[in-house]
Amino acid sequence: MSDAYAWLDRALATIHRACWYRSPTTIANTHSALVNFGSNNYLGLAGDARLQAAAIAAIQTYGTGSTGSRLLSGHLELHAALERAIANLKGTEDALVFSTGYMANLGTIAAVVGARDLVLQDAYNHACLKQGASLSGAKVLTYPHNDMGALGELLATHRDRHRRCLLATDSVFSMDGDICPLRELVALAASYECMVLVDDAHGTGVFGDRGQGVAGALGIDYPLIHMGTLSKALGSLGGYVAGAAALVEYLRNRASTWIYTTALSPGDAAAAQAAVALVQAEPHHRTALWRNVAQLKAAFARYNLPAIAVESPIVAVKVADSAQALAIAQRLQQKGFYVPAIRPPTVPTARLRLSLMATHTSEQIESVVEAIARLKFLS
């Protein structure tokens, strides 16, 4: 046997020693006894009978696979209808759907900037924004998390040495759940002639009176590259970019992660379209979700439990280190709660991360906060 792969065992041993080892936990069916505080299914739509029916009907009409790329044989009326619905939700001229949000960011960033350009990114941006930036070949500078002063200084120093400039940020930061100060960010973009890509993966369906997302909720009117996913509040799979017609037309010609891959499957596309309609027609899911956020905030205050931020359905609690994060997560699981431990390299320091859903009950929220407070202060 060759030793060419022997390094794998050594690398795994190193990961174990640092308490960074990860493996998937099976929890995900609706009959599971665990109360799930680790899901992105914010509005509960992933289990909605109407999304299921839309997916089944599309599969019966079109089959399970789309069988080709969009520019060749894979383009269906379903995709066009979904893109119109997303553009309408986001208030943009057009939209484009990708196989995943990850692919949407990679392909879009690599298409809109190149070697002569500049990307300025938040230190806490999602991994796929960062990878898209490095893939693009542009000069990439990272500013400290949400630090608009630092961003302004970087722009003053570097902007005029580059052709195009892209500011890239999460709207809701996926690990800490805090929000980007988008109004200040677009003011800087306006003075330095920058494009702005806002990753609204955790905002779509969750923020705004129609679920249009964080930028819509804040009334931002600067032209944005709106990016998001169909896989979180929308309960399906896929990613989108919405914006000006020229942007979308350009991406159809230049985004390789859209051009050279198979179109979204009929079932996923139809489920997502049903979800886009429901988030607008049924605001009560969103109302219930935000009621749960308010209740969690009150419970944290009552137990003196410090959260990094309570500005979204994602709430993170800092703990001493990776070992404590794992120990608490394990004890919580024994008590019937799934709360993931988030550890380096995903975040700089270990934390527990709760995601709330519209379908959590007030007893569930109360008991998970009490359990976390006990475990954190005892261990």
Ligand SMILES: *Cc1c(COP(=O)(O)O)cnc(C)c1O
């Ligand atoms: C989940 C997520 C993505 C990736 O979306 P997928 O559709 O799951 O590939 C991108 N950005 C952020 C901030 C995310 O949380």
